[in-house]
Amino acid sequence: MSVLVDENTRLAVAGITGREGSFHTLNNRRYGTNVVGGVTPGKGGQDVEGIPVFNSWAEAVEGVQPNTAMIFVPPRFAADSILEAAAAGVELVIAITEGIPAHDELRVYNTLKRDFPHTRLIGPNCPGILSPGKANVGIIPASFFKEGNVGVVSRSGTLTYQIGNEIAQAGFGCSSIVGIGGDPVPGSSFVDVIELFENDQQTELIVLSGEIGGSAEEEAAEYIAAHVKKPVVAYIAGFTAPAGKQMGHAGAIVSGSAGTAAAKAQALEAKGVRVGRTPTEVAEIAVTQLR
Secondary structure, three states: OOOOOOOOOEEEEEOOOOHHHHHHHHHHHHHOOEEEEEEOOOOOOOEEOOEEEEOOHHHHHHHHOOOEEEEOOOHHHHHHHHHHHHHOOOOEEEEOOOOOOHHHHHHHHHHHHHHOOOOEEEOOOOOEEEEOOOEEEEOOOHHHOOEEEEEEEEOOHHHHHHHHHHHHHOOOOEEEEEEOOOOOOOOOOHHHHHHHHHOOOOOOEEEEEEEOOOOHHHHHHHHHHHHOOOOEEEEEEOOOOOOOOOOOOOOOOOEOOEOOHHHHHHHHHHOOOEEEOOHHHHHHHHHHHHO
16 A cells, blocks of 8 residues: 555646646656646647646546646646645645745645645645655655655655665665645645554554754654554754754744754654654664564
């Protein structure tokens, strides 16, 4: 098994006719993902290397029945595209777009919870989801990963690639890799994805890759202690980050002692989660527990 994307994924892409959208859509299709369509207003009836393009999400759902949406449109249009996909009945929306205004993210989050609870949002500003050997939706370089039994959930794309690659080099692999993004208002949290991994038969160990800012990692620590029986290994980026300075993602900013890497590591370790201080150490801890 895996979580969120697999052989049954039927993917449609908003922004498929753009340079980045077409590049990554075709890359996902080469990996084996079933790409059934795309959405670009005003370009309905065209195609991208045989993939039909529709003017709206409603037309795409009627025409090719996607169950997964990937959002590759500019920030000012992304929130509306997410909500349009949800209104059309798409079950999973993966928003790759970065730079979406925080107030738009908040509007999307609240509207989905209130009006479209059937739709799960991953992102925005995320690398997507990869289930090795099954499907790749997003910009994750699939060649870094092997199929296996480690579930990875991360706020950072690049660090995820390094951890997954080191696990693969040690002879192990991943069930799914889920990038939840590092913006202030993510559609899905660590807790949301860890719950999926806990219930996934293929996943035997969970890796959480966090970073400074916010309280998501502390909330995950509480959830893990109360609900998770599988071993969890964590990494927190930003032990040397200066307080009060935004680092990388929009959500990666700390004030005083709140949201620091040290505080997050302490919270996780207090609940029995081993925390590596480097991605290499995280992979080593994970591999040791798997052997």
